[in-house]
Amino acid sequence: MKEDLVKRALERLGSEAIERLRANLSKDRTRASNRLHDTMYYKIVGTNIEIFMADYAMTVDEGRRQGAKVPKGFADDIQAWMGFKGINPQKSSIRESAKAIAESIYERGTIKRFGYSGSNFIDRAVNNVLNEFDDDLLSAWVSGLDEELNKIK
Numbered sequence: 001m002k003e004d005l006v007k008r009a010l011e012r013l014g015s016e017a018i019e020r021l022r023a024n025l026s027k028d029r030t031r032a033s034n035r036l037h038d039t040m041y042y043k044i045v046g047t048n049i050e051i052f053m054a055d056y057a058m059t060v061d062e063g064r065r066q067g068a069k070v071p072k073g074f075a076d077d078i079q080a081w082m083g084f085k086g087i088n089p090q091k092s093s094i095r096e097s098a099k100a101i102a103e104s105i106y107e108r109g110t111i112k113r114f115g116y117s118g119s120n121f122i123d124r125a126v127n128n129v130l131n132e133f134d135d136d137l138l139s140a141w142v143s144g145l146d147e148e149l150n151k152i153k
Contacts, residue, residue, distance in 0.1 A: 006047065013129060014042035014049045020125035021053070025060075033084045036060065051126075059110075063118030066109040075102040 018040050025037055039054040064070070071077075079098035082088075089097040110118065 007044065010044050010047070010049055014044060014051070016132075017049070017051060017126055017129045018042055020129055021051075021121060024119070024121035024125050033080070057122070059118070061118045061120060061122045063110040064105055066107065068106070068109070070102060070106055074105075075099045078102050078105075 021040055022037050036054050036057055039052070039057075041052050043050045043052070075095070075098045078101050079094055082094055082098060082101075087097075088094065092100075
């Protein structure tokens with residue numbers, strides 16, 4: 001019985017965490033292609049929740065620090081992002097603009113809107129969910145504890 005309650009609470013927690021992560025990407029306007037959004041999922045492993053998403057999620061979350069090495073093809077990624085966002089430069093080509101953005105990220109870090117750091121979408125989502133679900137998890141654990149104590153009596 002206790003295991004069922006804990007598993008249900010963990011399933012609800014995992015599902016809600018994924019929904020909050022996805023919502024934060026949309027709310028922060030960091031979502032462009034849906035690629036990161038669509039890679040998110042969770043697994044229950046014992047009494048743990050493991051959350052999975054694309055490798056670059058940590059860069060979106062933490063940002064790229066000033067002077068940090070940028071990956072090969074970074075300007076191409078920015079150009080694709082510009083296309084998804086519908087950004088059409090007026091004074092230069094999209095390729096030149098993508099290179100300028102990549103250079104700016106290298107020199108300053110990402111992004112001004114987040115204080116030249118990341119969006120922190122992971123911590124905000126997970127901490128909010130954990131705060132809301134503390135009572136559910138505690139109730140499931142206490143219920144199991146009551147069962148075990150009743151067996152001893």
